[in-house]
Amino acid sequence: xxxxxxxxxxxxxxxxxxxxxxxxxxxxxxxxxxxxxxxxxxxxxxxxxxxxxxxxxxxxxxxxxxxxxxxxxxxxxxxxxxxxxxxxxxxxxxxxxxxxxxxxxxxxxxxxxxxxxxxxxxxxxxxxxxxxxxxxxxxxxxxxxxxxxxxxxxxxxxxxxxxxxxxxxxxxxxxxxxxxxxxxxxxxxxxxxxxxxxxxxxxxxxxxxxxxxxxxxxxxxxxxxxxxxxxxxxxxxxxxxxxxxxxxxxxxxxxxxxxxxxxxxxxx
Amino acid sequence: xxxxxxxxxxxxxxxxxxxxxxxxxxxxxxxxxxxxxxxxxxxxxxxxxxxxxxxxxxxxxxxxxxxxxxxxxxxxxxxxxxxxxxxxxxxxxxxxxxxxxxxxxxxxxxxxxxxxxxxxxxxxxxxxxxxxxxxxxxxxxxxxxxxxxxxxxxxxxxxxxxxxxxxxxxxxxxxxxxxxxxxxxxxxxxxxxxxxxxxxxxxxxxxxxxxxxxxxxxxxxxxxxxxxxxxxxxxxxxxxxxxxxxxxxxxxxxxxxxxxxxxxxxxxxxxxxx
Numbered sequence: 001x002x003x004x005x006x007x008x009x010x011x012x013x014x015x016x017x018x019x020x021x022x023x024x025x026x027x028x029x030x031x032x033x034x035x036x037x038x039x040x041x042x043x044x045x046x047x048x049x050x051x052x053x054x055x056x057x058x059x060x061x062x063x064x065x066x067x068x069x070x071x072x073x074x075x076x077x078x079x080x081x082x083x084x085x086x087x088x089x090x091x092x093x094x095x096x097x098x099x100x101x102x103x104x105x106x107x108x109x110x111x112x113x114x115x116x117x118x119x120x121x122x123x124x125x126x127x128x129x130x131x132x133x134x135x136x137x138x139x140x141x142x143x144x145x146x147x148x149x150x151x152x153x154x155x156x157x158x159x160x161x162x163x164x165x166x167x168x169x170x171x172x173x174x175x176x177x178x179x180x181x182x183x184x185x186x187x188x189x190x191x192x193x194x195x196x197x198x199x200x201x202x203x204x205x206x207x208x209x210x211x212x213x214x215x216x217x218x219x220x221x222x223x224x225x226x227x228x229x230x231x232x233x234x235x236x237x238x239x240x241x242x243x244x245x246x247x248x249x250x251x252x253x254x255x256x257x258x259x260x261x262x263x264x265x266x267x268x
Numbered sequence: 269x270x271x272x273x274x275x276x277x278x279x280x281x282x283x284x285x286x287x288x289x290x291x292x293x294x295x296x297x298x299x300x301x302x303x304x305x306x307x308x309x310x311x312x313x314x315x316x317x318x319x320x321x322x323x324x325x326x327x328x329x330x331x332x333x334x335x336x337x338x339x340x341x342x343x344x345x346x347x348x349x350x351x352x353x354x355x356x357x358x359x360x361x362x363x364x365x366x367x368x369x370x371x372x373x374x375x376x377x378x379x380x381x382x383x384x385x386x387x388x389x390x391x392x393x394x395x396x397x398x399x400x401x402x403x404x405x406x407x408x409x410x411x412x413x414x415x416x417x418x419x420x421x422x423x424x425x426x427x428x429x430x431x432x433x434x435x436x437x438x439x440x441x442x443x444x445x446x447x448x449x450x451x452x453x454x455x456x457x458x459x460x461x462x463x464x465x466x467x468x469x470x471x472x473x474x475x476x477x478x479x480x481x482x483x484x485x486x487x488x489x490x491x492x493x494x495x496x497x498x499x500x501x502x503x504x505x506x507x508x509x510x511x512x513x514x515x516x517x518x519x520x521x522x523x524x525x526x527x528x529x530x531x532x533x534x535x536x537x538x539x540x541x542x
Contacts (some may be wrong), residue, residue: 007431012526021531028529045291096366103374106418112419120416146415217416250277252286252294259280264301266311266326 019050050221052215058173059213063223065169066209070162070202071224072231074238076247080105081235084116088239089247101232111228116221118151119207122180123217124185139190151204152191162202170209171222178212179237181205281324300324315339322492331486333449338482341442341475342497344504351376355505359512360520372505373498379422380430381476387494389426389480394490398457404468425469427477435462435472443478452485 019029027034029046030053038046044060076085080101087097106112125138142149154160170176184207188200210220239247273490284294297304300320308317312326315336319327327335345352354375358368377383396402424430443462447455458465458473458481466472476497484492512520 005431006431011451012523014526015522015528015530017530022529029530031531040292075396092366093364096364096370099367099370103370116416116418124414150415165530221418249292251291252277253291254274255282255284256278257280257283257298258278259283260301262301263298263303266302266308 018245047223047226052219054214056213059210059215062170062173062175062209062213065173066166066206067227067230069166070206071227072229074231074234076235076238078110078231079107080111081232083237084232085239085247088236089242089245091240091244094233094236094240097236098229098232102229105225105228112221112224114150114201114203115207115224115227116150118149118203119211119215119220120217121150122183122207123210124179126183126193129183135186136190137188140194143194143196149187149191149198151207152187152200153196153198154201160199160201163200163205165211166202166205175213176209177206178209180211181208184208281321283389302326320485322488322496323486330450330452334446334452334482334485337442337446337449338479339500341438341446342479342500344507345376345381345475345501346504347508349376349504350381350485351501352505352508355509356512356520359509360515360517362513365506368509369505372502372509374503376501377499379420379426380424381474383494383498384419385422385426385476386480386483386497387490388422388488389477390427390483390488390493392452393480393484398454400461400464403461403465406507407465407468423472427474427480428466428469428471429474430471432474435466439473439475439478442475443473443481446450446478446482450485452482454484455481473529 008068017031019027019034021027027039029050032038033047038049041049041055042057042060044064045055045057048060048063049055074081083100083104084094084097085091087100104111108114121142125135125142128138129135139149167176183199184204188204191198191200207220209225215223281299283298285296287293287295296306299308299317299323302308302312302320308320312320313332315334316327316332318339319325319331319335347356349351351372354371355368358364358371363371375382379388392403392406396406410422410425413421443459446452447459458478462473479497480493482494488496527535
């Protein structure tokens, strides 16, 4: 087999337009000098610029508000937050606890998969509608194929208490009234009246609102990566202040063994 | 008054009995019915116990040799491997030792030589089995996921090295050894058909591909295969990270002259309304 080696041209050669540090001198991000041209940016504006190349204080503020309302619940029972609480009760470090919580936030029943998947769904269905496809057919086919739609339904409860304050906040910013937001609620109405009774959740609404701002699913995913962290730290701190090992301890009888009860001997 | 339902952890893997003086401490632990500390300890090898944990059955001698061989082959991908480099970055910076393993797992989880590649390759095995034409068709027209996922789509046939030239000796040696010790049908098939598969993929077989075939021989699911692969590759990351911690960042490549900044001053920003 004679295949040319693709790696040689990259040896000690990383060409980038994104950014870098010239030690002792400058730092660049997307062609801007961080220390002179971007120093007045608020942190979320910098995050948005780094991910999208766009500078929009309005979108940055919109995202910041969404983070507070939707994803920073400081409840240590929530699965990602629980990693931080468990880290603290086991006396690990704060960063390890939050890194674990962050990784776990890429979940299916909540977190990053619905966040990205919800916006992807809206873009896909919008494309198909523009091609003249039937709305009800598209939604029911998605539901049938995947047994659920990202952005709709919620574990534990049916009603999402975040939707109303989210809408209020978005309207106060002049957001949340575009075509994708409308589509998110059109799907909500359809599913709410179906036998599944799924309702739009906060990630579905956020997906519509940010799609209306021109954010793509890929950008949305990266922008949302840290979205849970403000709720994670308090859970760590709380458990760190209590005696070690006391966060929801489990006695032996809390193991419900459902395997083969037969006792086995390994032998020699 | 109704009694409050006590939430429990349901498991088919593990059972315990409590110490008489402490309901929060186990007096005996059973894995798939075996008394871990009263019987298994000192009798089962680590590899046999690892197999038991995944399969809930004691391995046959051939299965033990197969998993043992795979564990040795994967234990240290070497300091040039992406996942080990991640662990060494933790080492040279004086980061926590836990972060070195977290870094290795994060980097070693992906589609290129990582856990996700093994997951996908095992899915290919489950679909194509030992049917060469099915493999060729799958390689030519890989399944495309309609929905966006947190995983990026595969950019090469899983189990093959997109940057490879020919199948490296360690992969060939691993495959030959594991085929010999296990006599597994699918490994024999892979050895016999490797060249044709490589021609179809236009790429050489990678260690992840050999590992995936072993996972199939061990009858592990794609999910089990992915996580076992992640687990088995950690020892190298651990020791290389510890070594670099001692040596320090000055002796570790920083690629000082390697970054070429392409200046796009002013061209990038799209200023939008307040």
